[in-house]
Amino acid sequence: MSNKLPGALFVIGLGPGDAALVTPEVTAALARCTDVFGYFPYVARVPERPGLMRHASDNREEIARAQAALACAAAGGQVAVVSGGDPGVFAMASAVFEAIEHGPAAWQALDIQVLPGISAMLAAAARVGAPLGHDFAVVSLSDNLKPWELVLHRLRAAASAGFALALYNPISRARPWQLGAALTALRDILPLETPVIFASAVTRPDERIEILTLAEAAAEPDRADMRTMVLIGTAETRRIARGDGLSDWVYAPRSAGPRSTGPRSAGARPA
């Protein structure tokens, strides 16, 4: 780490995986950094070069990682904290600001920039069409940091109100049943043929994308894994044949009418 002051901290989104989806802003910031902190597979995506120290850690170490990065920047480092996708969506940005709020005053004085990245949900959506093209909600299925009943409550509230859904952290070895439970709960609210997309390793060599119905997905949630983004449509979501004859496009129509699950009185105006 450099000993020149003042240090700086970049909270960086690397996008879903393909180098062609890394923004020039991020590439430029990484080129001037002295230290990069992050979860092993994300740090591995930052090219090695002389003068760059790589600090990789496990994925349950967010606050400790944020603290180490802030301490490094406070000591004069030009520091990057890297996340896959966008750093502000279930990723390191919240952990960094949480560490700042509860850390030494010197950390609050640091030059900090959050550099957005192509989010996993929008990269996945692009692969199948425009399933998030109208109102949608984004939910983490992890119950490590919130009660499971709250996760279910939010899923039910959003689906009942006609939001499409993007689910992060759908499944892991430590949380094997949550995705199945979520899809089963949604089966009571949405039509059984509602499109559900399991998009794994999007834009990476082992990308795998499946378009299922809600009934199919609820019956086989194990088709998803830790690297899967789950997108769920609404009663209005459309599924049409693709030119290749092999797959489909899925999109949200631009209009939502009284057919949706919302109230049926149209045209009301506020007082």
Place this chain on the structure above:
Amino acid sequence: MSNKLPGALFVIGLGPGDAALVTPEVTAALARCTDVFGYFPYVARVPERPGLMRHASDNREEIARAQAALACAAAGGQVAVVSGGDPGVFAMASAVFEAIEHGPAAWQALDIQVLPGISAMLAAAARVGAPLGHDFAVVSLSDNLKPWELVLHRLRAAASAGFALALYNPISRARPWQLGAALTALRDILPLETPVIFASAVTRPDERIEILTLAEAAAEPDRADMRTMVLIGTAETRRIARGDGLSDWVYAPRSAGPRSTGPRSAGARPA
């Protein structure tokens, strides 16, 4: 337009404005296109060059624009349809697939790719910290294509369930009262001090970002305009002083507990 077959259609996200946020994938696609279609200010962001025909149109012409682009691709053109931000978030991707579903069969056989962009909401969020760092919902306030009561219903449902909110299309000359009505409705659900961000022209030379309370925002919705992204926190959103002493950071904590507006029974497990 080229007469060589087969044509192709790229549905492209140009990001929020800064050229450093355009992905290399998008830059490469634009370099091989013969025709670019879009709303005037977005088409203006695509560099002119010999061999590229620019087709700019008004912002209420989405379906006609999509049809013109598809016809151009069907005739052998290498065609880009450009949106600001991400093309799959209240932008051209839905319009393109809607036009395909209801158009001639030849359009369904076209080679189509959706290329994601940095969305306006995530660029705005990055500027102020991590206000969308936990569960959030994305809502268009436009009642051109859905009843206003449905917009309100979705806002209330999402805020009541503890989602942060990202609001697109908050205000325009034709829709002057909707943002004020939305914020007034949310004042009945969220604490008056809930952070509200008005982020205008994000990453552009005239960028203007204000962090308000919900009470302040509801009292002065006219501080927003057509180019404003509105982000609304939750009862748990944190606001902390920034190092420059002039502004604040806003972030969503990673944990959500029984303090949230969801149900209070923690730890329940599915049968």
